[in-house]
Each structure stands twice: as C-alpha cells, then as structure tokens.
Amino acid sequence: MNPVHLELKNVSKNVFRRVNNNMVRTQILSNLDLKVNKGELVTIMGASGSGKSTLLRLINRLSETDSGIILLKGNDIRSYVPMELRRRIGMVFQVPVAFKGSVRDNLSFGIKLWGGNTGIETLSRDTGIPGNLLDADAGQLSTGEKQRVSIARALGNQPEILLLDEPTSSLDAVSEQRIEKLLLDLQKERDLTILWVTHEKEQAQRIGGKRLILREGRLEHA
Amino acid sequence: MLEVLAIAFTVFLVILSAAYARRFGIGKEIILAGTRALVQILILASIILILFQKPLYWSFPILIMMAAIAGYTTYSRSGKLEKGLPVAIFSITIASILMLIPFFLVGIFPVEARYIIPSGSIFIGNAMNVSSLAIDRYKGEIKNRRAEIETYLALGARPEIAAGACLKQGILSALIPSIDNMKNLGIVWIPGVMTGMLLGGADPMEAASIQIALFTSIFAAGMIASNLLLHFSTDSFFTKAAQLKEDMGQ
Ligand SMILES: Nc1ncnc2c1ncn2[C@@H]1O[C@H](COP(=O)(O)OP(=O)(O)OP(=O)(O)O)[C@@H](O)[C@H]1O
Ligand SMILES: [Mg+2]
Numbered sequence: 001m002n003p004v005h006l007e008l009k010n011v012s013k014n015v016f017r018r019v020n021n022n023m024v025r026t027q028i029l030s031n032l033d034l035k036v037n038k039g040e041l042v043t044i045m046g047a048s049g050s051g052k053s054t055l056l057r058l059i060n061r062l063s064e065t066d067s068g069i070i071l072l073k074g075n076d077i078r079s080y081v082p083m084e085l086r087r088r089i090g091m092v093f094q095v096p097v098a099f100k101g102s103v104r105d106n107l108s109f110g111i112k113l114w115g116g117n118t119g120i121e122t123l124s125r126d127t128g129i130p131g132n133l134l135d136a137d138a139g140q141l142s143t144g145e146k147q148r149v150s151i152a153r154a155l156g157n158q159p160e161i162l163l164l165d166e167p168t169s170s171l172d173a174v175s176e177q178r179i180e181k182l183l184l185d186l187q188k189e190r191d192l193t194i195l196w197v198t199h200e201k202e203q204a205q206r207i208g209g210k211r212l213i214l215r216e217g218r219l220e221h222a
Numbered sequence: 223m224l225e226v227l228a229i230a231f232t233v234f235l236v237i238l239s240a241a242y243a244r245r246f247g248i249g250k251e252i253i254l255a256g257t258r259a260l261v262q263i264l265i266l267a268s269i270i271l272i273l274f275q276k277p278l279y280w281s282f283p284i285l286i287m288m289a290a291i292a293g294y295t296t297y298s299r300s301g302k303l304e305k306g307l308p309v310a311i312f313s314i315t316i317a318s319i320l321m322l323i324p325f326f327l328v329g330i331f332p333v334e335a336r337y338i339i340p341s342g343s344i345f346i347g348n349a350m351n352v353s354s355l356a357i358d359r360y361k362g363e364i365k366n367r368r369a370e371i372e373t374y375l376a377l378g379a380r381p382e383i384a385a386g387a388c389l390k391q392g393i394l395s396a397l398i399p400s401i402d403n404m405k406n407l408g409i410v411w412i413p414g415v416m417t418g419m420l421l422g423g424a425d426p427m428e429a430a431s432i433q434i435a436l437f438t439s440i441f442a443a444g445m446i447a448s449n450l451l452l453h454f455s456t457d458s459f460f461t462k463a464a465q466l467k468e469d470m471g472q
Contacts, residue, residue, distance in 0.1 A: 064461075093369070
C-alpha cells in the first residue's frame with residue numbers, strides 16, 4: 001500500500017457573501033474527509049458553486065479552514081512555511097493569469113524563485129507551447145495558451161502534489177488530450193499526486209483514477 | 223495695516239465664494255474650510271512669532287506635530303489600514319527630515335525657526351500628498367488584481383513579490399503630478415517659494431536656484447515617503463500565513 005500523501009479530516013469552510021450590505025454566512029464545505037495516496041490521481045466533479053475551487057484553495061493554504069485539519073505526509077499543513085508548502089503543492093487556477101513579460105519569463109518564474117533545474121524548452125514542449133511563442137508577450141495569449149503556460153509554470157516548481165482546477169476548460173480536444181497525457185505521464189514518472197477538478201464526465205472517465213463528487217459540502221464516490 | 227486689509231479681503235472672498243457655491247450644495251463646506259484655513263494660518267503665524275523668542279529646539283516638536291497630523295491624514299486615506307498610523311507618520315517624518323537636513327548643513331538656509339518651520343511644512347505637506355495618492359492606488363490595484371497576486375502566492379512567492387507590480391503602479395501614479403509639475407516649472411507656474419522671495423524683493427537668480435533645489439528635494443522626499451509607506455504597508459494586506467486578506471477595511 002502507498003503511504004497517505006494528503007489527508008483532510010473533518011474540514012469545514014464558510015464564506016461570507018455581501019447581501020444588501022449585510023454579511024451573510026454560508027457553509028460551503030462541511031465536515032469533509034479525503035485521503036489521497038502518494039502518486040494517486042483523484043478527479044473531483046460537482047455542480048457549479050459546489051465548492052470545488054474553495055476546496056483546492058484550502059489545500060495549498062491560499063485560504064484557511066474554519067475547522068478540521070489538513071495533513072501533508074502526516075503533518076499539519078500549518079506547520080510548513082506557507083511559501084514552501086505552496087512550492088510542494090502546485091496549483092493551476094480555473095482562470096489562468098499570465099504575468100507581465102514574455103512566455104519565457106512566465107515559465108522561468110518558479111525556476112528562478114526556487115533555483116530549480118527544469119529546462120524551459122522541455123517544459124514548453126511537454127505542455128504543447130510552440131517554440132515561436134516563447135518570446136511573445138504573455139499578456140496577448142489566448143485563454144487556452146495561457147492555460148498551457150500556467151500548467152508549465154506550475155510544473156517548473158517540481159511539485160509533489162498538483163491541484164488542477166479545470167485546467168483544460170478552454171482547450172480544443174487535441175490540446176486537451178495532449179495535456180491529459182502529459183499529466184498522466186508525469187504522474188507515473190514522478191509519482192506525482194494529482195487532484196483534478198473537472199466538470200466533464202468524459203474527461204474524468206478518460207483520465208481514470210478515483211472519481212469523487214462534491215455534493216452538499218462533502219465528497220462522495222461517483 | 224497690510225494684514226488687516228489682507229484678512230478683510232479673505233473674509234469677503236470666502237463669503238462670496240460660499241454664496242456662489244450654494245448652488246453646488248457646498249456653501250457650508252466652503253465657509254467651514256475657509257474659516258479653518260484662516261484660523262489655522264493665523265495660529266501658525268503666532269507660533270512662529272513666539273518661536274522667534276524661544277531657543278531653537280522648540281521648532282522640532284512643532285515639526286513632529288505637523289508630521290503626525292500629515293501621517294494621520296494619509297492613514298485615513300488608506301482606509302485605516304492595520305498598523306497604518308505609525309507607518310505613515312514614520313515614512314513622512316523620515317523622508318522629510320532626510321531631504322531637509324542638507325539645506326541647513328550646507329548653509330542654504332540659516333538654522334532659524336523662520337526657515338525651519340516653513341520649509342519643513344512644505345516637505346511634510348508634499349510627502350503627505352504623494353503618500354496618500356500612492357497608498358490609495360496601491361490598495362486599489364491589490365483589490366483589482368487578486369487573481370494575479372494569488373497566482374504568484376500559489377507558486378510560493380512571498381507577498382512582497384506577489385504585490386510588487388501593484389506597489390510599483392501605486393508609486394508611479396502618485397508621482398505623475400509631481401513629474402508634470404517639474405516639467406512645467408517656470409513655464410506654466412512659478413512655485414510658491416520663488417514667488418514669495420520675489421515678492422519679498424530677492425534677486426531672481428537666487429530665488430530660482432533655491433526654488434529648484436527645494437523642488438527636487440521635495441520630489442525626492444515624496445518618492446522616499448511613499449516608497450517607505452507602501453513597503454511597510456504590504457503586510458497589512460496579507461495574513462501571517464501569506465494569504466491575501468478577503469477584507470481590507472474600508
Ligand atoms: N471569497 C468568497 N467570498 C464569498 N463567497 C465566495 C467566496 N469564494 C467562493 N464563494 C462562494 O462559494 C461557493 C463555492 O465557490 P467555488 O468557486 O468553490 O465553486 P466551484 O465549485 O469551484 O464552482 P465552478 O464550477 O463554477 O468553478 C460559490 O457560491 C461562491 O459564490
Ligand atoms: Mg471553480
């Protein structure tokens with residue numbers, strides 16, 4: 001058996017919505033449990049607004065749980081330096097953001113920050129970013145291109161866990177399956193643990209792995 | 223005699239402006255602001271008058287008080303950020319004093335209350351204006367660029383790096399009016415100190431040289447103050463765990 005890599009115990013999260021100038025509390029996640037083994041792939045589906053993005057943000061500690069505990073390799077994520085935690089738990093956002101500068105600048109951000117040795121050329125080839133795009137201004141890319149850039153940028157950090165928030169939502173079928181293959185290969189090669197949020201049932205079936213659905217604040221087997 | 227005339231003229235003008243401004247609904251405000259300005263400037267004149275008779279070090283508490291009020295104004299403009307008041311006072315005071323000292327060291331101004339108080343007030347006032355503009359813009363940029371900042375954070379960047387582009391934008395936009403003023407110096411406008419010196423009968427060349435030295439120092443003080451303020455305010459937008467706060471005050 002693989003050792004448990006990531007574990008969520010009894011996690012709850014409320015958000016505050018402004019309604020007519022009053023703050024209204026809504027519970028998004030309630031007593032949620034999840035166990036993911038090292039090198040395992042988990043897909044998470046769920047209705048729009050069910051809290052999928054909220055869940056991922058808790059795991060790399062972009063926001064804080066209200067109760068419950070999240071463990072990385074058996075240690076509370078709050079015992080890690082947040083920056084180090086986020087290097088180890090990479091995240092690709094639902095809405096990709098390109099930083100100012102060229103595509104190359106974007107891809108090398110994490111590598112420079114953490115002194116990694118991933119090659120830009122390898123990263124871009126693997127994620128399907130054409131070579132002639134490398135020196136283009138990243139701000140002008142299409143959403144699909146930005147999506148590939150943010151996947152490559154996250155991989156540059158050599159994370160051990162990858163949180164993917166609908167990473168292929170703006171890609172055509174060919175690019176989409178190419179990214180799927182890349183991520184699945186990485187998962188096997190590097191024993192990468194992946195949490196993959198998707199709204200496409202076909203995608204979840206295609207990529208395999210454990211399939212979960214977020215419903216009423218908890219994860220259920222699909 | 224001259225002062226009675228000037229004050230009477232002021233009162234007359236304030237009343238007239240207020241009467242006219244009633245149609246915009248700001249009549250009362252103009253009366254209030256005008257009265258305040260008049261009273262405050264007369265108090266200042268009396269203080270300087272008293273300081274002439276006192277030892278020199280009496281000037282410093284006055285300057286500190288001015289810087290404290292300036293700091294409070296900027297702090298309010300920032301939406302009363304957490305820990306914002308001491309940071310604002312500190313930034314404005316340090317930048318103003320730093321750029322003011324050379325004038326007295328090299329002897330452009332004699333070390334007298336007559337020079338310390340007014341020149342100090344110009345530095346403090348300008349540092350306050352630039353800092354207020356800068357912090358207001360910085361905060362606006364951070365609010366509008368949440369996604370970008372969180373993308374940086376998610377890659378393991380520290381908050382200073384994540385908010386770096388916002389900080390730069392805040393300072394840049396705060397300095398634009400000063401840069402435009404500098405470009406047009408002597409063409410569109412004759413700044414206050416030079417005007418005062420000319421009216422007081424000084425040599426135009428001397429007035430111009432002192433004015434440009436002051437102007438560039440004031441610009442530098444504004445830049446330093448806003449830089450310090452934004453730098454030390456960054457923490458107020460993030461939690462201890464390097465999370466971008468949801469709610470950043472008003
Ligand atoms: N910072 C916030 N403040 C207020 N409400 C929030 C905040 N973040 C999320 N929410 C609310 O929490 C709910 C869950 O949001 P979340 O983004 O996690 O949904 P999701 O499952 O990712 O949806 P989608 O499939 O549309 O991306 C939504 O109703 C949203 O309005
Ligand atoms: Mg989402």
